[in-house]
Amino acid sequence: MKTNELRLGNYVTDKSGFTMYVVGIYEDTVLLNFKGNEGDVWEVKEEELKGVVLDTELLIKSGFKRQVTGIGWDKYSKDGIDLSLAPLSNGSYVPVYHVNGEMVHIKYLHQLQNLFWCLSGKELEINL
Numbered sequence: 001m002k003t004n005e006l007r008l009g010n011y012v013t014d015k016s017g018f019t020m021y022v023v024g025i026y027e028d029t030v031l032l033n034f035k036g037n038e039g040d041v042w043e044v045k046e047e048e049l050k051g052v053v054l055d056t057e058l059l060i061k062s063g064f065k066r067q068v069t070g071i072g073w074d075k076y077s078k079d080g081i082d083l084s085l086a087p088l089s090n091g092s093y094v095p096v097y098h099v100n101g102e103m104v105h106i107k108y109l110h111q112l113q114n115l116f117w118c119l120s121g122k123e124l125e126i127n128l
Helices: 056-061 109-120
Strands: 011-013 019-025 029-033 042-045 065-067 075-078 081-087 093-099 102-105
Touching (some): 011 109, 056 065, 056 075, 081 102
Antiparallel strands (some): 029 042, 065 075, 075 081, 093 102
């Protein structure tokens, strides 16, 4: 993951897999914090950053509501923003956003946060 993909408030994990949010962004490092922390923030190198894999549980924790479409692709909506769950051959699903007839895969939570902000002008509140 590159630091230029991130915004303040994006959720990521460090190499240990602990989920934190971005409080500072530099050329090749970020500063991370977590709710309830009253101490120092963590400085993490770009190569140690990982995205939080987006799944249906995180969509729901982010306030998206599930709508069954009847065509095999469930839709999740919030504030006029619709994501579809594209079925994969291994039986799992990946969230996609449709734009200009193309499917854009939204694999990580920070991508959803950035997309939501771009489309709505609001931060995506997540109940982790």
